[in-house]
Amino acid sequence: MTEETKITEEITASEEVTATEETNVEAAQEEQAPEAAATEATPEVPAAAAPVAVEAESVNQADHLDVAVIKKGVTVKGKIVKIDADQAFVDIGYKYDGTITLRELSSVTLENAADAVTLGQEVELKVVSINDAKEQLILSKRVVDSEKAWTELQAKLESKEIFEAVVAEVVKGGLVVDVGLRAFVPASMVERHFVEDFTDYKGRTLKLRVKELDQEKNKVILSQKDVLDEEFEVNKKSVMEGLKIGQELEGTVQRLTPFGAFVNIGGIDGLVHISEMSWQHIDHPNEVVSEGDQVKVQVLKLDPQNDRISLSLKATQPGPWQKLGSELQVGSIVTGKVQRITNFGAFVEVAPGIEGLVHISQVAHRHIATPHEVLKEGQEVQVKILDINPSDKRISLSIKDTEEAPAGSEKQEKPRSDSRGDRPERSRQPKSDYVQQENQKLTSTLGELFGDKLSKFK
Template sequence: MEDNNLTMADFMDEIEKSMVRIRKGDIKTAKVVSIEDAGLITNIGSHADAIVPWNEYSYEEVKMEDVQVGDTFDVLVLNTDDGDGNIIVSKKRAEAEVALENIEQLYKNHEHFVVKVKEVVKGGVIANLQGMRAFIPGSQITDVYVEDLNEFVGKEIEVEIIEFNPKNKKLVLSGKAIAKAKTQQAKKERFDSIIEGEKYTGTVTKLMPYGAFVNIGGVEGLVHNTDLSWTRIKHPSDVVKEGDKLNVTVLSIDKEKGKIALGAKDVAMDPWFLETANLEKGQVVKGKVVKFMNFGAFVSLSENVEGLLHVSQITEKRISKPEEALEIGQEVKVKITQLDKVNKKIGLSMTEVEEEIDPSMMAYMNEEEESISTMGDVLGNAFKDLFK
């Protein structure tokens, strides 16, 4: 039989028993009943209101219009009585508690994920991972040196967990290995796309005594000093500097060693080709003897062009070495017998020049010699008659 004689005290006791006992550290489900400037008023099943201060709602920036009356979420009890009979709870800390297990799995499985950088602190930056505050050392943000960490604030980066201690909630992230792997993959793809003989525009990244390194879209190649300029240079800084844009041609690719040889000299401006443009095989030209070798002499035809005058082509007389008939600096008239523009080789001859003297001129010279000889005979006979 139902007891209808309950007192007010008995009624209050029943209500008290129906209320959930709240302890500090408990995680409860909260329902938003009011949105205030100071925070959210929620019901967590207690006789007292549970207040979520705005700074305890989320690690991310949040606006009042982002929350609606009736929203539900988990909260962590921070204080069972703030002095005014209210309970203080935190949504973001509850999320962090719930996230511990998920984060531990991410750590054990070496999984990659994306976080947004929130702020710069001493030695690195701070990001949030499922409600937990995570630290990323400055040296671990990416695979290259970063001078100003502020450029990453507000940006998303792919990271992995490199240190995790759930007891003190220490969480350290790194994006370095991931960025390095991406860079290497991109470099390999770019390397495989480079075509020998093709021309590219690159940027000079580093100067060494033997040449300049040029970045052509993520891959570096070396331009040796001899391929930087048509003129002789002592150091690449004589013609380029770091940061310069340079048009280069791929000379060779060594895929096993991952090396690319580049050339920056414009073939069309090769002084040798420019200075031999008007030369033809069979042409007679003037030159200057500049060097002796056992097999012949090199004759300079212009500032950047030399030809070989073989010892057999110097004179009709038999000689064993060129200096028997020539001197350094001597000017000579030579005939071009070979003109190999592919290999930049010129063959010369002095003997063929002598053979090409006009026959009529030779006849005239012979007549002159005979005339002189006859005149000599006449004068000789006259002198003999005079002294008889």
């Protein structure tokens, strides 16, 4: 027997009962009529059963309306009156309360019904099933929310509206949020930077924008990264306009790379190259800072067109030349470490952050073609300070002056010979005297050869 047939039979039975009661009332009135005619002083007694018939009719009409309206697929409104761990109970004005199971409360997985509704909350629901015999009325909040969500999300996609939603689940490849539908935020669309572990994102509120919507495939893709990128561009322009070369700022170390550290200053990142991390030589930025450290940096260069900001950490700290004390004096001998070797010499660190040059001529007593013949990087050597120039940040050093010269290393100078043999070089004399003497020699020689012939022309 269908529900509608059952309802029809109940209504018919109710009508038959009402008709029978009305017939009984009329018969009672006819029996009382002769008695009323015989005694005129006796007032006419009104029919007492008539109100009963009216009351019964009202109840039947109310029951008829309830059963007709509350049926499967109908949308109703109600108030949450009780919450259990796995279900919630709703008063919708029916003869008994309806039930919302955990699955019908939300499109996302819930651990407790209280995560979706609260006591006294007004909700709109869809009737899933009804069984008056067992007094079971199953309702769904999820279906109503889902129907509304598609319309709302389509409007947000077209308007590019930004809205907020709470992360309900952390799943493989991203996050799930409840927007009336089960929506997905891919891992690549959560932040502007790479996130390795999303465990602590559950319960966070994200600022989102609809990225993709496909109702036929029940597909909803959202993005927070698009929102953050837009905010970053607006903020970046504002920050860049306020920066000046030489300005010192507080920043936070965001990430480290082999070539330097990226520091966030006012919402945008600048690069501190490894050469600007410390006054001393370092092999990796992690020797100086760690991610999350608060540091003071100085602006070195600005390149707004390429979105580049060059920063310096060491420029905000006292340099080694500023701290240079009396331990380094001209003529003193100190221990240093060879940092770099070039063809013209070697750079030796004689104090933290202070390097001096040992020219190739000051490396050894003997002749060498390149400093690599006697030195290697990292080697500790004794050096003598030949000269210090703090303004130019230069120190001249010597290794050979710290060593004793080997015997016979000084060669005797030999007189230079001219191009015609081993004859000693002529003693130096003024050029004009030398030319005059040569001319005289040339004149005397010509006279000896052609004297007799030249005399004929006298």
